[in-house]
Amino acid sequence: MERKQDRAWQQAIRCLPPPRAAALAALDGQDGIEELRLRAGLPPSVRRAGREEGLAMPPVTAEELRDTLSRAARWSVHSHTDSLRNGFVTLAGGHRLGVCGQAATENGQVAAIRGVSSLNLRVARQHPALAAQIAPWAGTGAPQSALLVSPPGLGKTTLLREWVRLISDRGYPVAVADERSEVAALADGAPQFAVGRCTDVLDGCAKKQAALMLLKTMSPALLAFDEITAPADVEAVSLCAHCGVAVLATAHAADADGLRRRPLYRRLLALGVFRRAVFIGWKGKERVYRMEEWEESICSS
Amino acid sequence: MLKLIGAVMIFGSCAALGLSARQSLRRRVAAADAMLLALSLIESEITCRRTPLPEIIGELAENDDPVLRLVFGGLRRRLREQDGLSLSYLWRANLRDCRAEAGLGAEECDILCTAASYLGRYDADEQAAGLEQVSRRLSAARAAADAALHSRGRLYRTCGVALGILVILVLI
Numbered sequence: 210m211e212r213k214q215d216r217a218w219q220q221a222i223r224c225l226p227p228p229r230a231a232a233l234a235a236l237d238g239q240d241g242i243e244e245l246r247l248r249a250g251l252p253p254s255v256r257r258a259g260r261e262e263g264l265a266m267p268p269v270t271a272e273e274l275r276d277t278l279s280r281a282a283r284w285s286v287h288s289h290t291d292s293l294r295n296g297f298v299t300l301a302g303g304h305r306l307g308v309c310g311q312a313a314t315e316n317g318q319v320a321a322i323r324g325v326s327s328l329n330l331r332v333a334r335q336h337p338a339l340a341a342q343i344a345p346w347a348g349t350g351a352p353q354s355a356l357l358v359s360p361p362g363l364g365k366t367t368l369l370r371e372w373v374r375l376i377s378d379r380g381y382p383v384a385v386a387d388e389r390s391e392v393a394a395l396a397d398g399a400p401q402f403a404v405g406r407c408t409d410v411l412d413g414c415a416k417k418q419a420a421l422m423l424l425k426t427m428s429p430a431l432l433a434f435d436e437i438t439a440p441a442d443v444e445a446v447s448l449c450a451h452c453g454v455a456v457l458a459t460a461h462a463a464d465a466d467g468l469r470r471r472p473l474y475r476r477l478l479a480l481g482v483f484r485r486a487v488f489i490g491w492k493g494k495e496r497v498y499r500m501e502e503w504e505e506s507i508c509s510s
Numbered sequence: 511m512l513k514l515i516g517a518v519m520i521f522g523s524c525a526a527l528g529l530s531a532r533q534s535l536r537r538r539v540a541a542a543d544a545m546l547l548a549l550s551l552i553e554s555e556i557t558c559r560r561t562p563l564p565e566i567i568g569e570l571a572e573n574d575d576p577v578l579r580l581v582f583g584g585l586r587r588r589l590r591e592q593d594g595l596s597l598s599y600l601w602r603a604n605l606r607d608c609r610a611e612a613g614l615g616a617e618e619c620d621i622l623c624t625a626a627s628y629l630g631r632y633d634a635d636e637q638a639a640g641l642e643q644v645s646r647r648l649s650a651a652r653a654a655a656d657a658a659l660h661s662r663g664r665l666y667r668t669c670g671v672a673l674g675i676l677v678i679l680v681l682i
Binding site for chain 1: 531556560561563565593594596597629630631632633634637
């Protein structure tokens, strides 16, 4: 029986050494694979619907991990220095290779990761069907700010991408600060994911600087940021606050309570930009999306 | 008449031998110059624009210089076709395979092969330092090749002409 080939999976595993890629290319149920885990000395495993499953394959060697990282960086570590300091490399197609190993530090900051011990290849996919779910929340008038919230790996970036596409295709100019090249995955200036006909993407730029540039030059109705994870990212949102531009951003938390308990997100909510949030969670093996509207007093609490 | 034609042909062949030996020295210097230019371009692309190596190789493969087109065109083709092998391996294999055609000397080729240890493996500053060291060594080899061109080049040309005259005189 012929196996169904998933384009995103096939593209993501191209960064692996050819023998390993060939073995993984023949896996069953490729379209459900969210992540591939490679750990030195252990067989590879894949994550489907939030659960990790081991694969009956030869164990991964340290040399294989090094080779995979070199291939992912297209033999050009210098082109990925900043992202490697943050522990990842973004691949063509928006897939992300997370890197673990021994951190080499300089002045208290991570300068590089040597002695790679494990890799996490996260497969990026477009889910156009999500648009139907989002449509009522996005509304039909001018774009409104929203925060997309979930623990890691539940699909915040995918949801953000579809939200951007929906608003953009309605004719509103949308600007995306795509710091990690995961939302649009630009290649030769063209997005590899559908992000809408009125979308401008600033790729690889820190969010704060990107916000300033996009506000000044692109006149967006909606400005999208993926992953608010650092104080500088909150400053980026604060630059857009109350200046007539809606903000769409993603954040890591399990629920509204978890969001408010984190000092970083308390500062974000205190800006009063976000009056509503979409939470992503699991119900069995299915993802569920839930919208919460907030009162101003709760936002600034 | 036949003797005259024979004498001209012998003289021409011997002179061509001498001139071709001189030309190979000239090509060696030109190839070293071209590779020095390539190293400088690679270093600038890495340090100023953080350009990935496959893109730099692609740009060099379309350079006006025939030596660069030959060397980097071959490397670009290998990168496309031999995906399973590392860039370091392909860099060395390509240089050794196209050395004679490009006119590179054996010493210059060995020096350039050492660049494979730096390329793409470290951050921009470390790669630039490694490439500068390779450039310095290549410049020294180029200077030696240039000195050889000036000293032995004239000798080869003169010897070729003299040999031609000598053979004609002996045969007459």
